Amino acid sequence: MKKATKASKPSKAKASTQKGKGQANPILDMLKNMDEDLVAMLRQTMQKETGFDSEMFGQEDPVDLFAEYLESCALDNERLTDLVVELSDLRVDSNGGDPKAREKIQAIYDLLDNAIEGHSLHPIDMMMTGKIFSDAGLAVPDSLRKAMAEALQAAPPDTQGVAGNGIVSSLLEVADQAGQNPFDVYEYMNSLLASFPPEASVVLLFELIAGKNAVIDQAVAGFVLHPDAVLAQSVAEGLAASATRTPVESSLIERLVRMRPWLPQTRQALLDATIRAMRLNTLPPVKMELPRVIKCYVSVCDGSGTRSLFVTQRVGTHYQLVSVMMKLAGVADVVVLPELSKSGIDDMVRQMKSSMPVMETDLAGITRMLRLAIADNFTSGNLPPFKLVEVVETLGLGPVHPDHASPMEIVTGLLAGLPPEQTNPTAVARAHADILDSEFKYQWFEVGEALEDLLYLVKGSKQRVAKLMKAYLPERRFFWARLCAISALAMRGDDKMRHSPWKQLALVGRDIASDLPLDQIPLMKQVAEISVRAFGRRDGV
Structure with a gap:
């Protein structure tokens, strides 16, 4: 039996829930960096919009809370919400390089392994535990x-059918409660089946398809993007078979067509056969009125390569916000917050602008960022989330194909057409100096276990900086060149922004992407220095 490590609880102040002059802002308190915390901010603002009590999301040690859950697997809804939020925050801290957060996550996995080895979990408990982990990311x-x-x-055998019918009935109820939104239904289905083996998931999904519920069919289509290729293909075949018996909504086929270029080539060919079969029994298309786009925004990258885009929209008398978080591995998370008030959406935009470098753009700029991110999905092998289809639809975008442009190709395109005096050696030297004072410089540093293992063996800040410059950052040239290129592209799109450093970023990114020695690139030395300082703060030295 594994011994669960008792990790120390970090000191975090609970965000104030009051408003007033001079008081802490509950949204900004949650913004420790600009990646997953953006999602946390949106979640908290949404809680305010929908009237949930923010006290139910107070800070609590996640290891203790998970241990409490395992004792009976019978926490009430409020405590389950607490658990998911705490685990999600723990993941954010871990991704941000917090070693204590990694220790806590390992302690939680150890507790779960102990429960599994002790045979203390009922299959329903296993299913709910998988859902909790999935919901927390x-x-x-x-x-x-x-x-x-x-x-x-x-x-x-006689109880297997009963259990399956119970899950199917539960999912049908969710479809009704989700306001007929198939993307919300899919997310619930996907997390509920997270602990199931693929074969069992396929059986349940086939039963759902057999129910001839249009919303369920639309939701099941999301499994075409499932990481398990066999499960995805089985779902596609199930939808094609169902189409021979029941007419198919044209929007379902349109969504499959939208997802097609996001799949590996081998899976595209298999999906083509499904689409052809379904088109033989398709209902006439139904024209939907799109929300009106108000403004589009993109952010620069943080030190992990994470960036965001968000769009504000008007839907009748209400507003909605669409946000996509993109990481090194591609599109990672999508949030669509509907039915917001004018004050609510204005507050969101104001907070995001104050917490990260954000630029206005247009739908063409949004599309380019999505295409680049989907190319990252291809490279990493992580398919985009199904909810990205909802974003593409609600923004009225056409087909979004991956853009595999290299960092050098991106910056070359940005710099093309500039007069020589803005790209000559004098301009390049000035760019290297100016970029050191950029507003996002303190977000650009390296973290992670590999860096920690390297620096633990070296004493002294100067020696650690030298070690990073020689033994770590050379392998990260492509990453930092791409970070500069995409950030420059984001800044280039905002014509209203005065003195935007996009040209400097593009010039510096071009040098990083070249074979210029790293010690001749001031930005890379600054990255090393800030990384060492950040490591020293975490390590207590």
Whole structure:
């Protein structure tokens, strides 16, 4: 049996829930950096808009809370919400380089392994545990999936059908409660099945398709983007078979067509066969009125390569906000917040502008950023989330194909057409000096276990900086060149922004992408210095 490590609880002040002059802002308190915390900010503002009590999301030690959950697997809805929020925040801290957060996550996995080894979890408990991990953005461990598979195999045949029918009934109820939004239904389905082996998931999804519920069919289509290629293909075949018996909504086929270029080539060919079969029995298209776009925004990259885009829209008498978070591995998370008040959406935009370098752009700029991010999905092998289809639809974008442009190709395109005096050696030297004073410089540094392992062996700040410059950052040239290129592209799109450093970023990014020695690139030395300082603060030295 594994011994769960008791990690120390970090000191974090609970965000104030009051408003007033001189008081802490509850949204800004949650913005520790500009990646997943953007989602946390949106979540908190949405809680205010919908009337939820923010006290229910107060800080609590996630290891203790998970241990409490495992004791009976019977927390009430409020405590389950607390658990998901705490685990999500823990993931954010871990991704930000917090070693204590990594220790806590490992302690939680150890607690779960102990419960599995002790056979204290019922299959329903395993299913809900997988959903909790999935909702929090944590990886569902293989040990949980294996335990679920063994439990399903051991269950008497007559009870397997009963359990499956119960899950199907539950999902049908969710479809009704989700306001007929298939993207919300899919997210619930996907997290609920997170601990299931693929074979069991396919059986349940086939039962859902057989129910001939249009919203369920639209939601099941999201599994075409599932990481498991066999499950995805089975779902596609199930939808094609259903189309031979029941007419298909044209919007379902349109969504499959939108997802097609986001899939690997081998999966595209298989999906083509499904689309052809479904088109033989398609209902006439229904024209939908699109929300009106108000403004589009993009952010520069933070030190992890994470950036965001968000769009404000008017829908009748209400407003909605569309946000996409993009990481090094591609499109990572999508948030669509509907039915917001004017004051609510204005507050969101104001807070995001004050917490990160954000520029206005247009739908063409939004599309370019999405195309570049989807190319990153291809490179990493992580498919985009199904909810990205909702974003593309609500913005009225055409087909969004991956853009595999290299950093050098991006900056070359940006610099093309500039007069020689803005790209000559004098301009390049000035760019290297100016970029050191950029507003986002303190967000550009390296973190992670590999860096920590390297620096632990070196004593002294100067020696650590030298070590990073020689043994770590040379392998990261492509990353930093791409970070500069995409940030320059984001800044270039805002014609209203005076003195935008996009040209300097593009010139510096071009040098990083070249074979110029790193010690001749001041930005890279600054990255090393700030990384060492950040490591020293975390390590207490």
